[in-house]
Amino acid sequence: MIxxxxxxxxxxxxxxxxxxxxAHLRTLGEEALREITxxxxxLSRFEPASDISRLNLSAHHERPTxxxxxxxxxxxxxxxxxxxxxxAFDISIGALMQARGLHPPATQPQSTQxxxxxxxxxxxxxxxxxxxxxxxIDLGAIAKxxxxxxxxxxxxxxxxxxALLHGGTSSVVALGSAPDSAHGWPITxxxxxxPLHITLCDTALGVSAPRGRSCSPSASTAPITHILNxxxxxxxxxxxxxxxxxxxxxxxxxxxxxxxxxxxxxxNFPIEYTSHTHNRQVGWRTQPLALAKPRLCLSEx
Amino acid sequence: xHPALSPTTRRDFVLRTAGALTAVAILPDLSFAAPRMADGPxxxxxxxxxxxxxxxxxxxxxxxxxxxVGICDTDASxxxxxxxxxxxxxxxxxxxxxxxxxxDLAAVIIATPTHLHKQxxxxxxxxxxxIYCEAPLANTIEDCKAIAAAASTSKQIFAVGFEGRSNxxxxxxxxxxxxxxxxxxxxxxxxxxxxxxxxxxxxxxxDSTREKAENWRLDPEISLGLAGEMGAQQFDVVHWxxxxxxxxxxxxxxxxxxxxxxxxxxxIHCDFGYDxxxxxxxxxxxxxxxxxxxxxxxxxxxxxKLAWSHGWLFKEADAPTQGWEVYANRQQFFNDExxxxxxxxTKLAAQGNLKDGVGLPHKSLYYxxxxxxxxxxxxxxxxxxxxxxxxxxxxxxxxxxxxAESTLITIDPATLKF
Numbered sequence: 248m249i250x251x252x253x254x255x256x257x258x259x260x261x262x263x264x265x266x267x268x269x270a271h272l273r274t275l276g277e278e279a280l281r282e283i284t285x286x287x288x289x290l291s292r293f294e295p296a297s298d299i300s301r302l303n304l305s306a307h308h309e310r311p312t313x314x315x316x317x318x319x320x321x322x323x324x325x326x327x328x329x330x331x332x333x334x335a336f337d338i339s340i341g342a343l344m345q346a347r348g349l350h351p352p353a354t355q356p357q358s359t360q361x362x363x364x365x366x367x368x369x370x371x372x373x374x375x376x377x378x379x380x381x382x383x384i385d386l387g388a389i390a391k392x393x394x395x396x397x398x399x400x401x402x403x404x405x406x407x408x409x410a411l412l413h414g415g416t417s418s419v420v421a422l423g424s425a426p427d428s429a430h431g432w433p434i435t436x437x438x439x440x441x442p443l444h445i446t447l448c449d450t451a452l453g454v455s456a457p458r459g460r461s462c463s464p465s466a467s468t469a470p471i472t473h474i475l476n477x478x479x480x481x482x483x484x485x486x487x488x489x490x491x492x493x494x495x496x497x498x499x500x501x502x503x504x505x506x507x508x509x510x511x512x513x514x515n516f517p518i519e520y521t522s523h524t525h526n527r528q529v530g531w532r533t534q535p536l537a538l539a540k541p542r543l544c545l546s547e548x
Numbered sequence: 549x550h551p552a553l554s555p556t557t558r559r560d561f562v563l564r565t566a567g568a569l570t571a572v573a574i575l576p577d578l579s580f581a582a583p584r585m586a587d588g589p590x591x592x593x594x595x596x597x598x599x600x601x602x603x604x605x606x607x608x609x610x611x612x613x614x615x616x617v618g619i620c621d622t623d624a625s626x627x628x629x630x631x632x633x634x635x636x637x638x639x640x641x642x643x644x645x646x647x648x649x650x651x652d653l654a655a656v657i658i659a660t661p662t663h664l665h666k667q668x669x670x671x672x673x674x675x676x677x678x679i680y681c682e683a684p685l686a687n688t689i690e691d692c693k694a695i696a697a698a699a700s701t702s703k704q705i706f707a708v709g710f711e712g713r714s715n716x717x718x719x720x721x722x723x724x725x726x727x728x729x730x731x732x733x734x735x736x737x738x739x740x741x742x743x744x745x746x747x748x749x750x751x752x753x754x755d756s757t758r759e760k761a762e763n764w765r766l767d768p769e770i771s772l773g774l775a776g777e778m779g780a781q782q783f784d785v786v787h788w789x790x791x792x793x794x795x796x797x798x799x800x801x802x803x804x805x806x807x808x809x810x811x812x813x814x815x816i817h818c819d820f821g822y823d824x825x826x827x828x829x830x831x832x833x834x835x836x837x838x839x840x841x842x843x844x845x846x847x848x849x850x851x852x853k854l855a856w857s858h859g860w861l862f863k864e865a866d867a868p869t870q871g872w873e874v875y876a877n878r879q880q881f882f883n884d885e886x887x888x889x890x891x892x893x894t895k896l897a898a899q900g901n902l903k904d905g906v907g908l909p910h911k912s913l914y915y916x917x918x919x920x921x922x923x924x925x926x927x928x929x930x931x932x933x934x935x936x937x938x939x940x941x942x943x944x945x946x947x948x949x950x951x952a953e954s955t956l957i958t959i960d961p962a963t964l965k966f
Contacts, residue, residue: 270808274747281599288911289606295907296857301610304909315609316635374609374635406752 248426251276255287256391258415264402265409265426275405279398283414286394289318290386292341302376303341303383311368311375319374321393324497325386326367331515332505337477339366341383344475391418392453392500399451399496411447417454417503420496421447438488438525445523447492453499455507456488476508486510486526493520590924591652593618593677595643595668596659597630599748600682604659605633607914611921618646618653625751643668647675655705655924657917658682662777663770666691669706673698678705680920684780685934685941687772689963692938692945696966699934707920707930708937711912712785714919716891717859718912721852724861724889725789729870730847736786736828738843740778745806746814746834766810772948773812774832775799780944782843783820784932785854786828787940789845794820794828794943796958799950805835818947830947853886857908860886877902935966942966 249272251262260283264272289298298318306312314322325338367384368377378384386393391414399420402410409423411432421432431448439458457474476483489506491499502520506512512522512534525531590613594601597619608614616634620643621627631639640646647653655678658668665686672679679699685708686692699706712718724730750762765771772780787793797820801813815833822828842855849867853860862884863873875897877888890896890905908915922928932940942964950957 270747271749273745274749277744277747278749295909296911298606301909304904313609313612315606316633317606401749404752405749 249273249276251280253280253283255283256291256394256414257293258391260391260395260412260414262398262402263411264407265423266407271405272407275402275407278405279401279412282398282401283394286390286397290321290390290393292383292385292387299384299386302378306376306378307380307382311370311373311377313373313375316374319369319371319376321386321389321497322367322376322384323369323371325389325501326369328389328498328501328505331517332502332509333513334478335476335505335508336388336501337366338384338386338389339378339382340475340477341385342381343477343480344385345383388455388504389497389501391415392451392496392498395420395451395496417456418496418500419447419452419454421450421452424448436488436490436523438531439527440525441530443488443490443523443525443531445490445492450492451494451496451499452490452492453496453501453503454488454490455500455503457482457484457507458487474504474507478508483508486524488523488525490523491520492523493517589613589615590921591615591617591650591654593620593643593646593650593653593656594630594634594637594659595620595646595656595672596661596682597621597623597626598659601626601630601659602633603911603913604657604917605630607911607917608634610910610914611918614921618650620646623751644671647671647677653677655680655920661764661770662772663687663691663764666695669695670698673702673704673706676704678920678924680707680709680917681934681937682709683711683784683932683937683941684772684776684944685937687770687776687945689942689945692941693966696934696938705920705923705930706934707916707923708932708934708940709913709916710781710784710788710932710937710940711916712781712854713788713931714915715856715908715912716915717857717889717908718785718854720891720893721854721859721861721889722789724850725845725847725852728868729850729861730845730852731849731867732847733790733826734846734848735826736790736843736845738779738782738786738828738830739839740774740782740832740841741836741839742834742841743805743837744834745808747808766812768812768952771812772944773951774801774814774816774834775818775830775948775951776941776944778832778841779816779818779830779947780941782830782841783828783943783947784940785843786820786845787943790822790826792822792824792826793939793961793964794959795823795961796821796956797943797947797950798956799947799952800954801951804833813951816951818951820947852889856912858906859889861889862886875902877906938966939964 248265249269253260262276264276266272291297292299302312328336366379366382395412395414395418399412411421413419425432431446434445434447436443436454474483486507489503491502493499506522506524522534523531594616608616616637618640619630619634619637620640622641627639631637656672658665658681662684665681669679669681685695746765748762750759765777797818799818801816804815806814815835818830820828842853844851844853850861850863879886879888888906892905896902896905919931923930946957946959
């Protein structure tokens, strides 16, 4: 078993890889970490040379900005998730985050008001994107999970069957089971009151919690949480923790943020996913209930 | 005084800048304009769809009117993923098959392992294609000579991917280096530190031959090691700035961390000597990451530190003050304060957005590819010709040899003539 780590996306990514050939594990693990740093370089809004920084600077122009198919597919997924979450997951929230003091201030004034209409206009035929005036992209609610999905695919393709990958402990992918467990990787999720104990096996987890980070926009104002409701522009705090389990870490990440905003899963919550939401009044709620028990390893079914 | 600047040149620079001391407008405007392509898309074939090939696909996608129509790689999985990333590109296992079938191909980009460059470059030149070849140009001096000779008799454009020469921050910093702002060259240091094995996974079920091919960087028979694969770009920057060639190189290295059967050093040190007594020290390691990758060039008035996306000027206390410094963006490095070198500063300052210019908006690779496209479409001179690339690569080859033999090599100036 080996542990590899890298700093990316403002946090620490850790991979625990199990197997007998440690040289093989390290080679594959480094390749997977390179994938994480590659997507950090491309998706971070704080890296001047990232694709997202470029879009935030240039994609408001009359002419749409051309992007490569991989980034296009990610933005298309984000667009779909925006629709499925009824606007609760919204990557065009960057300017709003900046205006509320949750991101470093831009040199140019940021507007919280944008014109009606879609924030993103994607054209698959020519792989272009255009942003509505007054918006900027922030992939903070999906980038870690997206990068972990890509890293996990490299490990799976390389033949690794037992691994736990996480980015900042809020985005997780589990391959197989922990060496000392037949059921998976035991995980504890904190909340304001009681913790939730789950077991992950060949699945992903995304956790969002407003308490994770807060900031004071000015010396005279109270701290606000780092999750904003894109529909109102206000910080949210009626759900203290949302944890989503399902096949894709990117989708788990996006839905966990959306459920902090929405409070509970909507009718169209994807059936392959399980949600755990917590607030002080009612404690943990799990939907759908049939999946509340620890998941079995695929190998045991 | 800088050896590359005649007194007249330097006086001209000082006079030009002195007239504008109260404005940041003295900062050269080195913004990168995308190439103009009025005659339809430039069709490109990419040879080598590994990690560097993937980066090239991503950067090329940013240019209007550029189309990757062919992807070539001997490995099926890389070929497939490459053709998916470059939507619509046809996949080939052999570069000659691509050249045969895609007759209208305007240019090729060679991103294969270094030791494979020569034959591919010669084949593509024979086929009449413009070429962008990744640096280092080759792994032997003989191959460098063969490529440079073939390119010199060809009418096609041949560019070598020494990226510093296209990087706007590096170009801007070079104007300072060649002025009184830095004044007389003292010496240089550079480093490339990253903790990793430098091993790459072969597809599951691969035999040892496939595994060895995947890890060509660790094969001392064909690889230039850290001096070539990491150092060559940085050596080129220092020699492009100073306009001088080393007369000697000492090298040493060892395995400090990765005792996994490799024989190629995972940590190296090189020391270049020059006729005028100045020296350039280089260190690279796969056992530690601190400080990452950067170059520092010292002059009697100031030092310049370059880190690919960023650059800074550190002034001596007794260096003359220039008016524009009042407006400059600064960054603290422990006890030293660096003036941030910002490409396109004039325009940004006029807009009140100077801070927006800190850090390049693209990777160096983007600007190098952009310069190559401009050479094709606008007949602009190449940023790094085959001859220049061969010279810089030869310096790296000699450094790699010095490291492998742990010795001091005297460099005959004739060796560096192409």
